[in-house]
Amino acid sequence: MPGKMHEMKCVQANLDKVLVKQAEQVFKDIGMTPTSALTSFYEQVVANKRMPFELPRISPEEKLSQVVQQEIADGKFKKVSSRKELSHWLADDEKEN
Numbered sequence: 001m002p003g004k005m006h007e008m009k010c011v012q013a014n015l016d017k018v019l020v021k022q023a024e025q026v027f028k029d030i031g032m033t034p035t036s037a038l039t040s041f042y043e044q045v046v047a048n049k050r051m052p053f054e055l056p057r058i059s060p061e062e063k064l065s066q067v068v069q070q071e072i073a074d075g076k077f078k079k080v081s082s083r084k085e086l087s088h089w090l091a092d093d094e095k096e097n
Helices: 017-029 034-048 060-073 083-096
Strands: none
Touching: 017 034
């Protein structure tokens, strides 16, 4: 609540360094500090009892697809494009076991 002094709490978050740098430049440009920006964000969440912006809603299937695509991109899984490629991959896997 503005005007009333409360005990302070330190809030920590792990964020992408580039994102932080970009956001801090925006805060500076509009005359805010990271602390004042986060305080404003928290005040809006409390006042409206929700996020102060719309969040994209994705289905469980879309989320799974995103996770699988990221795992493929990270090299954790091999993307197979045809039955023939799948058969070779499975045959190679059986040889290793």
